[in-house]
Amino acid sequence: MRTVKVKNIELGTGIPKIAIPIVGRNLQDLQREIAVLKGLSADLVEWRADFFDALDKEDEVIHAASVIRRLLPDLPILFTFRTAKEGGIKEISSVHYAALNNRLIRSGLVDLVDVELCSGETTVRTLVETAHQFGVGVIMSNHEFHRTPSEKTMIKRLCEMQDRGADISKIAVMPKTSADVLTLLKVTNLMKTTYADRPFITMSMSGKGVISRLTGELFGSALTFGSAEKASAPGQISAEQLAEMLAFFHEQLGQ
Numbered sequence: 682m683r684t685v686k687v688k689n690i691e692l693g694t695g696i697p698k699i700a701i702p703i704v705g706r707n708l709q710d711l712q713r714e715i716a717v718l719k720g721l722s723a724d725l726v727e728w729r730a731d732f733f734d735a736l737d738k739e740d741e742v743i744h745a746a747s748v749i750r751r752l753l754p755d756l757p758i759l760f761t762f763r764t765a766k767e768g769g770i771k772e773i774s775s776v777h778y779a780a781l782n783n784r785l786i787r788s789g790l791v792d793l794v795d796v797e798l799c800s801g802e803t804t805v806r807t808l809v810e811t812a813h814q815f816g817v818g819v820i821m822s823n824h825e826f827h828r829t830p831s832e833k834t835m836i837k838r839l840c841e842m843q844d845r846g847a848d849i850s851k852i853a854v855m856p857k858t859s860a861d862v863l864t865l866l867k868v869t870n871l872m873k874t875t876y877a878d879r880p881f882i883t884m885s886m887s888g889k890g891v892i893s894r895l896t897g898e899l900f901g902s903a904l905t906f907g908s909a910e911k912a913s914a915p916g917q918i919s920a921e922q923l924a925e926m927l928a929f930f931h932e933q934l935g936q
């Protein structure tokens with residue numbers, strides 16, 4: 682399996698990397714969140730731009746991205762607009778979604794971009810091509826906030842992301858039962874042993890699924906999201922707790 686290097690981190694090997702989402706509604710909130718996360722164990726920062734109030738003002742979005750970049754010169758920055766149908770907090774037209782991501786990719790201010798698998802064939806293809814042209818990595822993603830699809834469906838989606846040129850594929854699903862958590866873990870392990878040729882990320886959300894956020898080193902998920910101040914999805918624990926748990930599993934796996 683190949684690994685992916687972004688700035689000073691390498692995804693797909695060793696202890697899973699920790700991504701801390703920042704979810705400020707304005708620049709002031711974002712700056713405060715960044716000050717907090719600087720003392721924490723972040724390997725990567727995800728800017729969840731769907732939380733940003735001035736999303737319709739391109740100048741303000743680019744200005745915010747440049748401030749984030751300036752404050753975090755060394756950490757990889759992932760730009761994510763999570764659509765409402767996949768658990769984000771704002772509706773967006775497909776035209777605006779494509780234009781926004783395209784603008785950020787070309788800005789030189791982010792290292793990675795999140796592209797939703799279901800954003801349409803043309804959008805996915807164009808964003809992947811542009812991202813690669815501009816040296817930006819693509820995390821292709823899919824979210825199910827109300828259920829856990831079957832093992833076959835999840836594997837199919839993750840493989841489709843690889844086929845469509847994702848550098849990293851990601852799926853986040855909601856468990857209703859403990860068996861759903863096992864299904865997600867089984868998919869994760871099957872990706873590791875059989876289907877993945879590049880790093881991938883999986884998680885089962887909510888408190889029930891928390892084990893999936895801690896055990897990436899064993900089952901194969903390359904990155905896990907932990908919060909600084911405010912979680913961006915159900916089941917995220919604090920980045921510090923996450924770092925401790927990852928270190929604990931790492932130690933046990935070495936024995």
Ligand SMILES: O=C1C[C@@](O)(C(=O)O)C[C@@H](O)[C@@H]1O
Nearest residue numbers: 702761853886906913914917
């Ligand atoms: O896709 C993901 C994963 C996530 O939904 C989680 O469950 O931790 C959190 C989001 O911010 C991120 O974009």
